[in-house]
Amino acid sequence: MKLCLPKGTKDILPDQIHLWQKAERVFAEVCEQYGFSEIRIPTFEHTDVFERGVGNATDVVRKEMYTFEDKGGRSITLRPEGTAGVVRSFIENGMGSLPSPVKLFYNITAFRYEKMQKGRYREFHQFGVEAFGSSGPEIDAEIISLLCTFFERVGIAQTRLCINSIGCPACRPTYHVALKDYFADKVSDMCEDCKARYDINPQRMIDCKEERCKPFVANAPRQIEYLCSDCRTHLSGLEKCLSSLDIKYKIDPSIVRGLDYYTRTVFEFVSDHVGTQGTICGGGRYDRLVETMGGPSVPGIGFAMGVERFLMEAASQGVSLAERVPVNLCLVHMSESAYDQVFRLAHRLRRAGIACEVDLMGRSFRAQMKYANKLGIPYMMVIGDDEIASGMAKIKRMIDGIEVEVRLDDLPEQASIFMNESTKEN
RNA sequence: GUGGAAUUAGCUCAGUUGGUUAGAGCGCUAGUUUGUGGCACUAGAGGUCAUGGGUUCGAUUCCCAUAUUCCACCCCA
Numbered sequence: 001m002k003l004c005l006p007k008g009t010k011d012i013l014p015d016q017i018h019l020w021q022k023a024e025r026v027f028a029e030v031c032e033q034y035g036f037s038e039i040r041i042p043t044f045e046h047t048d049v050f051e052r053g054v055g056n057a058t059d060v061v062r063k064e065m066y067t068f069e070d071k072g073g074r075s076i077t078l079r080p081e082g083t084a085g086v087v088r089s090f091i092e093n094g095m096g097s098l099p100s101p102v103k104l105f106y107n108i109t110a111f112r113y114e115k116m117q118k119g120r121y122r123e124f125h126q127f128g129v130e131a132f133g134s135s136g137p138e139i140d141a142e143i144i145s146l147l148c149t150f151f152e153r154v155g156i157a158q159t160r161l162c163i164n165s166i167g168c169p170a171c172r173p174t175y176h177v178a179l180k181d182y183f184a185d186k187v188s189d190m191c192e193d194c195k196a197r198y199d200i201n202p203q204r205m206i207d208c209k210e211e212r213c214k215p216f217v218a219n220a221p222r223q224i225e226y227l228c229s230d231c232r233t234h235l236s237g238l239e240k241c242l243s244s245l246d247i248k249y250k251i252d253p254s255i256v257r258g259l260d261y262y263t264r265t266v267f268e269f270v271s272d273h274v275g276t277q278g279t280i281c282g283g284g285r286y287d288r289l290v291e292t293m294g295g296p297s298v299p300g301i302g303f304a305m306g307v308e309r310f311l312m313e314a315a316s317q318g319v320s321l322a323e324r325v326p327v328n329l330c331l332v333h334m335s336e337s338a339y340d341q342v343f344r345l346a347h348r349l350r351r352a353g354i355a356c357e358v359d360l361m362g363r364s365f366r367a368q369m370k371y372a373n374k375l376g377i378p379y380m381m382v383i384g385d386d387e388i389a390s391g392m393a394k395i396k397r398m399i400d401g402i403e404v405e406v407r408l409d410d411l412p413e414q415a416s417i418f419m420n421e422s423t424k425e426n
Numbered sequence: 427g428u429g430g431a432a433u434u435a436g437c438u439c440a441g442u443u444g445g446u447u448a449g450a451g452c453g454c455u456a457g458u459u460u461g462u463g464g465c466a467c468u469a470g471a472g473g474u475c476a477u478g479g480g481u482u483c484g485a486u487u488c489c490c491a492u493a494u495u496c497c498a499c500c501c502c503a
Contacts, residue, residue, distance in 0.1 A: 004476085004494060059501050063427075081503080110503080115427075118496070119503080126503060193500080258502060279503065306503030334461060367456080369463040384461065398463070 008114070008122025010308075019311055019321040024107055026154050027127045031105040034146045036129055039104040041085040047075040052293055053084025055260025057200065064112040078111035082128045083261070083286070083302055084293070090132055091295035100133030107307075119309045127310075129283075130302035132290065137234050140265045140285060140301055141241030147269060147281060147303065148247055155319040156310075159280060162252035163242075163267040164223070165235040166203070168287065171228035176202050178221045186216045207256045222253045234264050261286040265301065271309070273316035280313055281305035327379070327419045329356040329395070330372035334365055334384030342383045345411065352412035354419075373398065379419055395419075 005011065012020060028038065047067050054061050066078035079085050086104060089095075095102050106128050114120060129146065131139050144161065151159060167175060179202040183190075187198045190205070190213045197204045206217055227235065242249055249267075257266045266284035283303020290298045314321055329349070333342040339359075346358040357377060359368050372380050380396050387393040387408070394403040395418055406414035 007494065064501080112502075114501075115499095116495075117498085120501090121503090124503065128503095282503065304503055309503060332462080361455095364457090365461070366458095366463080371463090373463040380463080382462065386461085396462080401462095 006122070008116050010121060010123075019314075020307070022321045023127075023154065023307065023311065023314075027107065027150055028105070030146060030150045030153060031129060034103070034142065034149075036103040036105040036131075036146075039086060039089065039106050041079075041082070041089050041106065041108070043109065044076050044078050045085050045088065047077040049088050049293075050077050050080060050084050053087060053261065053289065054081065058258055058260055060112065060259065064114055066111045066113055079108070080112045081110055081259070082106055082108050082126055082304055083130060083259075083289070086128075086130045086302075087290055087293050087295070087300070090130075090298075091290065091293060095132065096290075096296045096298055101139060102132040103129070104131070105129045119306070119312060121308060125307035126304040127307055128302060128304040130300060132298050132300045134301075135287065135299040137237035137241055137265070140238045141245060141247075143283070143301060143303060144242065144247060144249075144267060145245055147305075148245075151269075154314065154321065156314055156317055158317065159269045159271050159313065161247065161249040161267065161269055162255055163238070163249050163265065164252055164255040165227055165231055165264050166256060166262055166266055166284075167223055167227055167231050168263045171226060171231055172203075174228075175221070175223055175226035178226055179203065179205070182220055183216070190216060203256055207254045224251070224253055231264055238265060257282065257284060261289040261292070263287045267303070269305075271313045271316075273313050279306075280309045326355050328375075328377045329354060329415060329419070330368070330375075330377040330380040331356055331358050332365065332368045332372065332380055332382045333359060334382060338383050338385055338388055341388050345383070345408065349412055349415065352416075354412055354415055379415075381415075 031038070047065070050065060051061055056062070060080050065080050068076055070076050086106065090102065090104075106126075108126055108128070109123055110126050111123055113122060116122070129143060131143065144163075148161075151157075166172075180198070183194075183198060183202065183205065187195055190198075191208065194205045194208050194213055197208075203223070205213070206220060206223075208214075208217055224235070239249075252268075255266050255268055262284040264285045264287065267282070268279050269281040270278045271280050272278060281303055283301070285299070285301040287299040290296060290300055311321075331342045331346055331349075333339045342358055346356050349356045357372070357375070359371075361367075361371075363371060369380070378398055380398060381393050382396075383393055391408050392405055393408055393411075394405050395415055396403045404414075404418045406418070
């Protein structure tokens with residue numbers, strides 16, 4: 001049997017890795033500027049963590065988790081998302097007693113057993129943020145602002161921000177009653193899923209995509225009209241913050257989110273370039289989650305961004321995440337006798353922090369030149385018996401052929417001076 | 427989980443209505459007379475035609491299964 005990738009996984013090859021590194025670097029940078037600290041949590045947790053955190057009723061927990069029994073008979077699950085694990089860590093490490101708010105960010109892989117589609121993988125990457133301890137709308141706005149800054153810094157435009165409020169335990173029951181009243185005489189004509197949702201969670205009927213359900217859903221009462229005064233105040237507070245930051249958004253009452261823990265604010269950044277999986281980034285507030293998972297009563301809010309989807313969006317917007325090629329020098333030898341010297345020279349240069357290449361294929365002079373050119377190495381230096389004898393050699397800038405002569409003994413310093421100067425000129 | 431499409435060289439794709447040694451472009455390697463790359467030219471390497479079974483005198487081609495990819499639904503990042 002030929003070896004191949006398991007379904008839904010991807011190799012990230014060297015020709016793509018710089019995009020990832022750039023995205024990771026910018027994300028970490030922006031998070032730190034907003035006062036978030038990185039946290040690293042395990043790839044797997046006790047299954048309970050997700051059952052209690054994400055919610056037993058969700059599709060993610062019911063049918064998408066990679067769950068297995070380890071050799072000690074424990075039920076273990078590969079994380080399907082980041083929030084539950086971070087909350088577990090928050091509680092376990094007593095972070096509730098740190099100065100509030102506690103602001104954390106992470107860069108993780110996550111695993112969901114799902115059918116493949118563009119922008120949807122079984123192992124995928126998420127950048128995420130969680131903030132604990134603050135219940136005001138300001139932190140909601142700060143997190144959205146963080147995302148806007150990230151997109152801006154990375155050069156992405158045209159992602160739509162949609163927000164909604166899904167209420168809190170105080171006002172949701174009233175809304176559910178209103179929904180049930182509204183749908184009471186209509187459920188029988190709706191899809192099977194909606195019939196089930198009617199009893200379990202009528203709120204989810206709102207974002208049903210079935211054609212036959214849409215007409216009924218269109219006129220259904222909206223959560224926003226049933227918010228309690230606290231939730232209403234929170235939402236208008238968030239709107240005020242966003243406006244004063246000049247962040248454009250749209251209220252989208254159909255955003256419900258599939259994870260059970262959300263309360264009040266939910267939001268998504270949506271793109272048109274990622275196929276049906278248009279949500280690049282989704283998040284919201286979870287004021288009861290920490291308590292539900294056995295911790296203190298501490299409010300929280302966070303988001304997760306699908307890195308694959310983000311990179312797809314960047315590519316389709318023609319955004320270049322490419323990093324400048326590190327300044328590189330190719331040492332080209334002319335003869336067998338020079339090769340030994342060149343090899344030692346490369347060792348010295350590298351130890352001095354100058355990235356350079358030497359022939360390792362036994363190539364002819366001409367072939368070495370071609371190789372350097374193909375790799376796009378910007379500088380080269382020819383070393384033959386003459387150079388060895390005189391102790392002088394020329395560094396040539398490939399793009400325009402400009403050369404400078406240096407003493408081999410002073411090479412590390414001389415080379416970096418020349419290469420730095422000409423880098424600045426460009 | 428339901429439904430549909432696809433898989434031929436490292437990459438992008440031709441092709442065989444079932445019939446000897448399977449093609450192109452790009453890429454890769456070497457060379458175009460041993461002190462300067464990009465262009466051009468020449469040559470070469472590289473395929474169990476995704477894998478396994480079946481039908482057939484004969485299968486890369488037809489059928490079935492498996493793996494992987496893509497699309498729609500569901501759901502989500």
